[in-house]
Amino acid sequence: MHGYSRGFRQVAVTAAVAAMVAGTTAAGAGPAAAAPRPAAWCKPGGTLQTRAMPRHVKIADCDLRGRTVRGANGLTAVVPADGTSLVVHALRTTGGGAELRVEVDDRAGEVTFSTSAGRVPQGRPRGARAPANVCRDGAYRLGSSRWPRGSTITWRHHPGRRGLPVTGIIRGVSNMSGARTDCVAGGRFTPAPNVGTRHAGRAGGPPNVTRNAGCGTRDRANTFGWVAMTGAGRGVLAATCVWFRGGSTLETDMALQEQGKRWWSRGSCPSGSYSTEAVATHEAGHVLGLGHVAGANHSRLTMAPSVAACDNGLATLGRGDYNGLIALYGAR
DSSP: OTTOOHHHHHHHHHHHHHHHHHHHHHHHHHHHHSOOOOOTTOOSSSOEEGGGSOSEEETTTOOOTTOEEEOTTSOEEEOOSSSOEEEEEEEESSSOOEEEEEEEETTTTEEEEEEEEOOOOSSOOTTOOOOOOTTTOOOOOBOSOBOOTTOEEEEEEEOTTTTOOSHHHHHHHHHHHTTBOSSSTTSBOSSOBSOEEEEEEEOSSOOSBOTTSOBOOOOSOOEEEEEOOTTSOTTEEEEEEEEEETTEEEEEEEEEEOSSOEEEOSSSOOTTEEEHHHHHHHHHHHHHTBOOOOSGGGTTSTTOSBOOTTOOGGGSOOHHHHHHHHHHHOBO
16 A cells, blocks of 8 residues: 555545635635725725716725715715715806716615706707797706705805805895796795795805815805805806705705806896896705706796896796795695
């Protein structure tokens, strides 16, 4: 037997089998046991591009909470780390508005992104319909969330670096919550929607809207006012951020563009200026839970996604704007 005993052979076979089993286990478990390699787009630091990532991102694969992301339409947002979700709306002078939605689902361990960029056709393409009569146009679009019915949203204003006036913003917010209109006698749709707003004076800081017209980190205060959005596109007039959980709004911040835009409040409109009251009325629609209503035939509604210079038509609600508020809050 050349010194090769049965006992030695049994030990050797047992060792070989054990090694084989261990090797098989290691080979099978190795890739699963090792930490997954992050996707190429999941880079540390800097702003991440939603166009480079899947629409649904597992937090275990790439924890985006606290990171800044940029949508395909150029809007940015800091992904909430407190379990809330958010949506940012931007109003432009031409080309339509834009929206970036970031929904965080901690239970599912997932972050979902969606973007839109409504466009207003240039000129009148064949077959296009003329704008509908605003007093009969019942179109509206609901956003991601709303405040509790019967509640009063308290907000403070920020005058910006240039100390710009708040009066146009106060009137705009009141126009939306009070359903101001030119469509009926008395100047207001009735019954009023079952929600209110209250201006509580000057804020301690600016709205949580970034220089790129995006959403920063919320501070649990509703702040409306002026921000120098120097990184935003030239056509951006205003942006509103809404933080929510489930279908309930938790905070809203509104910013009007302080940089490079001329604003008009009372009297004759200086050429190339924009109505503070009209823009604030539109943005207040987002605050209360309304989305943009796209389409050239709906361009006279307050929630149309763009506004021209010296156009104060958005300051009074159309039938669809009012219908949307009633759908959200019912009648007071």
